[in-house]
Amino acid sequence: MAEPQDPIIRVRGLRTQFGDQVVHQDLDLDVRGGEILGIVGGSGTGKSVLLRTIIGLNRPAAGRIEVFGKDLAAVTPAERLAVEQRWGVLFQDGALFSSLTVAQNIEVPMKEHLDMPARLRDEIAALKIAMVGLPPEAGSKYPSELSGGMRKRAGLARSLALDPDLIFLDEPTSGLDPIGAANFDQLIRRLQINLGLTVFMVTHDLDSLHAICDRIALLAEKHILVIGRMADMLRHEHPWVHEYFHGPRARAARPNNEEAGG
Amino acid sequence: MADGWLKVATEVDGAVRLQAGGHWDARNVTRLDQHLRGLQPTNGAAVILDLAQVERLDTAGAWLLYRTRRQVRARGGQADYAGLTPAHEAMLDQVAANDRPVEMEPPRQPALLAVLGRVGDGTVDVMIEARQQIGFLGLLLVTLAGTLRHPRRLRLVPLVYHMEKVGFNALPIVGLISFLIGVVLAYQGAAQLQRFGAEIFVVNLIAVSVLREIAILLTAIVVAGRSGSAFTAEIGSMVVNEEVDAMRTLGLDPMEVLVLPRVLALVLTLPLLAFFADMMGLFGGMLMCWGVLEISPALFLERLQDAVSPWSFWVGIIKAPFFAFLIAMVGCLEGLRVTRSAESVGQQTTRSVVTGIFLVIVVDAMFSIFFAAVGV
Structure with a gap:
C-alpha cells in the first residue's frame, strides 16, 4: 500500500504524439491518494488522451508513468494485471458490452479475476447496481435498452466491481440533464468518502468542479499549466485560465460563498 | 497479498463472537463467504460481529458482514457489530442503504415454450422481412x-x-x-x-x-x-x-x-x-x-x-x-x-x-x- 504522502499516480516528463502532432510535452502530474482531481482544458488539448495514456491504452513517446508506485512501462504482465485490478475506468458513454445485460457487465471483471461463486457474484453485482442508483429492473436490461445516464451509471457500477482504489472517469456528467449530473456528482462524492477512492476525472462541467473536485489540474499548452484548489484557479492570471473560470458560464456555476475568492 | 480471516468464539454468556480481521476485500471474499456459509445457525444465541481487527474493508467485505447480520436477524436472533471505526461504519451503512432486490436476469420461460416462441418469432420475422423486401423493392x-x-x-x-x-x-x-x-x-x-x-x-x-x-x-x-x-x-x-x-x-x-x-x-x-x-x-x-x-x-x-x-x-x-x-x-x-x-x-x-x-x-x-x- 502506498503511504498517504506518496502520490497514487505520478507522471513525469510525459510526451505523447500522434505522428508529427505532439499532444503533451514535458507533462508532470501527481494525483494524491483519496482526492478527487478534475482535469480541465479546452477541446482538443488532450485530456482524454492523458487519461488513456495513464491507463495504458496509448503508448507515451517519452516519460514515465507510475501508478501505485509501479512504473507501468517496466512491469511484468502479472504486475500490470494486479495494478489493473486496483483501478476502474468509466468511459464516456459507459462502454458497456452490448451483448451482455447490465448485471452480466458488472460481473465480467469479477468472473475474470476473482474465483467467486455465482451466488456471491450476483449479490455483489446487485449491491453495485443499487449503489450507483440504478432502478432494480435495470439489472436484467441490455445496454441498448438504457438511457445515456443509466448507461453511465451502469458503467460506473462495472468500474467499481472489484472495489478499486482508483477510478478514472472520462466526462462522467456530459450528456446528463442537470439533475442527473448533480446526482452523479453526489454519487461520486459519496463513493469517494465511503470507499476511500481516489478519483481522476476529466470534465468540462464547471458545476462538477465546484461541487466535488478537491483539486483541479488545467491542461493547456501541452502540459499541466496550473494545478490547485478552486480558489487558486480563480486567482490565476493566465488569460485562458481567467477566461475559463470567470466566463459567463463559470459565473453562473460558481456558488456564492466562493465569490470572495475571485 | 494480505489475507482476511474469521475466528469463531463462544462468550461466557453464550453469545457467539465472530471476530473478523485482516483484509475484508474483494480478493478475499470468496474464502470468507465459504467460511461464513459453513457456520451452523445459532439457536437463538446472540451474535457479535467484531470488526476491531479489520484493516481494510470494501463493499464486498462489508456485504458479507451485513448479510450475516441480516440472516441472523431474519431468524429472530440478535446480531450486532462491535469494534467499528467510523470508516467501517460508513461502509456498512452504505451497503445497508443499498440492500434491495435487483432483477438480475431477464425473466425465463419454460424450455418448451421458449422453443415454440423462437420458432414463432423466427417465422414472423421471415414474413416481416419478406414484406420489407417487397416494400423496399418498390421504394x-x-x-x-x-x-x-x-x-x-x-x-x-x-x-x-x-x-x-x-x-x-x-x-x-x-x-x-x-x-x-x-x-x-x-x-x-x-x-x-x-x-x-x-x-x-x-x-x-x-x-x-x-x-x-x-x-x-x-x-x-x-x-x-x-x-x-x-x-x-x-x-x-x-x-x-x-x-x-x-x-x-x-x-x-x-x-x-x-x-x-x-x-x-x-x-x-x-x-x-x-x-x-x-x-x-x-x-x-x-x-x-x-x-x-x-x-x-x-x-x-x-x-x-x-x-x-x-x-x-x-x-x-x-x-x-x-x-x-x-x-x-x-x-x-x-x-x-x-x-x-x-x-x-x-x-x-x-x-x-x-x-x-x-x-x-x-x-x-x-x-x-x-x-x-x-x-x-
Missing part, C-alpha cells in the same frame, strides 16, 4: 424511376467510387476462382469422358457449364460475400452512428444517396465481372486441355465455336444484372434494418450474405425453367 424502383426522369439527381461520384470498389477491385478474386474452376472442370470432365474416348467433348462440357451457369453463379456468390456484406456493414455503421437520421433531417434521401449508387454500381459492373469470369474459366479449361489431353488451343477454340451458340453466352450474362440487383438490394436493406448496437451490425451482415446468396440461387433456378420453356 427502390420508385427512386430509380425518379432518377431516370431527372438524371441530374444521380450521384455520379459515389456511383463511380462504388463501381471501382465492387467491380474493378473484385477482378483478381473473381478471375482466380473462375480460372481454377475451369481447370477443375477440364480435369474432372476429362477423367470421365476419356473412358468413352470422347475427350474432345470436354470442350463442350466446359463451355456450356461455364458460360451458362458456373461463371455467373460463382461471381454472384463471391460478390454477395464481398460487396453485399460491405454494403450492410457500411450502411449499418452509419445507422448506428445516426448518420442516416442526420441525412434525413438535412433533406437528403438515403435511398438516393446511399442505396441507389450502390445498386446501380453493382448492376452495371456484375455483367462485366461475369464476362471476365467467363473468359478466365474458358482460359483455365483451355490450358488444362492442352496440358493433360493434348487438345491444342487452336483445336479448343475451333471446337468451342461448334459447341456453343451465342445464346449460351447471353444466358449467363442476362442473369447478371438481376443477381446484382438482388444482392445490392438485400445488402442495403439489411444495413438500414440495423438497430443501434454493435451486435446488430454483425447479425444483419450475416443475414445479408445468406439472403443474398439464397435469392440468387432461387432466381437462377427460375431462369433455368424459363430458358428451358423458351428453348434456349
Whole structure:
C-alpha cells in the first residue's frame, strides 16, 4: 500500500504524439491518494488522451508513468494485471458490452479475476447496481435498452466491481440533464468518502468542479499549466485560465460563498 | 497479498463472537463467504460481529458482514457489530442503504415454450422481412424511376467510387476462382469422358457449364460475400452512428444517396465481372486441355465455336444484372434494418450474405425453367 504522502499516480516528463502532432510535452502530474482531481482544458488539448495514456491504452513517446508506485512501462504482465485490478475506468458513454445485460457487465471483471461463486457474484453485482442508483429492473436490461445516464451509471457500477482504489472517469456528467449530473456528482462524492477512492476525472462541467473536485489540474499548452484548489484557479492570471473560470458560464456555476475568492 | 480471516468464539454468556480481521476485500471474499456459509445457525444465541481487527474493508467485505447480520436477524436472533471505526461504519451503512432486490436476469420461460416462441418469432420475422423486401423493392424502383426522369439527381461520384470498389477491385478474386474452376472442370470432365474416348467433348462440357451457369453463379456468390456484406456493414455503421437520421433531417434521401449508387454500381459492373469470369474459366479449361489431353488451343477454340451458340453466352450474362440487383438490394436493406448496437451490425451482415446468396440461387433456378420453356 502506498503511504498517504506518496502520490497514487505520478507522471513525469510525459510526451505523447500522434505522428508529427505532439499532444503533451514535458507533462508532470501527481494525483494524491483519496482526492478527487478534475482535469480541465479546452477541446482538443488532450485530456482524454492523458487519461488513456495513464491507463495504458496509448503508448507515451517519452516519460514515465507510475501508478501505485509501479512504473507501468517496466512491469511484468502479472504486475500490470494486479495494478489493473486496483483501478476502474468509466468511459464516456459507459462502454458497456452490448451483448451482455447490465448485471452480466458488472460481473465480467469479477468472473475474470476473482474465483467467486455465482451466488456471491450476483449479490455483489446487485449491491453495485443499487449503489450507483440504478432502478432494480435495470439489472436484467441490455445496454441498448438504457438511457445515456443509466448507461453511465451502469458503467460506473462495472468500474467499481472489484472495489478499486482508483477510478478514472472520462466526462462522467456530459450528456446528463442537470439533475442527473448533480446526482452523479453526489454519487461520486459519496463513493469517494465511503470507499476511500481516489478519483481522476476529466470534465468540462464547471458545476462538477465546484461541487466535488478537491483539486483541479488545467491542461493547456501541452502540459499541466496550473494545478490547485478552486480558489487558486480563480486567482490565476493566465488569460485562458481567467477566461475559463470567470466566463459567463463559470459565473453562473460558481456558488456564492466562493465569490470572495475571485 | 494480505489475507482476511474469521475466528469463531463462544462468550461466557453464550453469545457467539465472530471476530473478523485482516483484509475484508474483494480478493478475499470468496474464502470468507465459504467460511461464513459453513457456520451452523445459532439457536437463538446472540451474535457479535467484531470488526476491531479489520484493516481494510470494501463493499464486498462489508456485504458479507451485513448479510450475516441480516440472516441472523431474519431468524429472530440478535446480531450486532462491535469494534467499528467510523470508516467501517460508513461502509456498512452504505451497503445497508443499498440492500434491495435487483432483477438480475431477464425473466425465463419454460424450455418448451421458449422453443415454440423462437420458432414463432423466427417465422414472423421471415414474413416481416419478406414484406420489407417487397416494400423496399418498390421504394427502390420508385427512386430509380425518379432518377431516370431527372438524371441530374444521380450521384455520379459515389456511383463511380462504388463501381471501382465492387467491380474493378473484385477482378483478381473473381478471375482466380473462375480460372481454377475451369481447370477443375477440364480435369474432372476429362477423367470421365476419356473412358468413352470422347475427350474432345470436354470442350463442350466446359463451355456450356461455364458460360451458362458456373461463371455467373460463382461471381454472384463471391460478390454477395464481398460487396453485399460491405454494403450492410457500411450502411449499418452509419445507422448506428445516426448518420442516416442526420441525412434525413438535412433533406437528403438515403435511398438516393446511399442505396441507389450502390445498386446501380453493382448492376452495371456484375455483367462485366461475369464476362471476365467467363473468359478466365474458358482460359483455365483451355490450358488444362492442352496440358493433360493434348487438345491444342487452336483445336479448343475451333471446337468451342461448334459447341456453343451465342445464346449460351447471353444466358449467363442476362442473369447478371438481376443477381446484382438482388444482392445490392438485400445488402442495403439489411444495413438500414440495423438497430443501434454493435451486435446488430454483425447479425444483419450475416443475414445479408445468406439472403443474398439464397435469392440468387432461387432466381437462377427460375431462369433455368424459363430458358428451358423458351428453348434456349
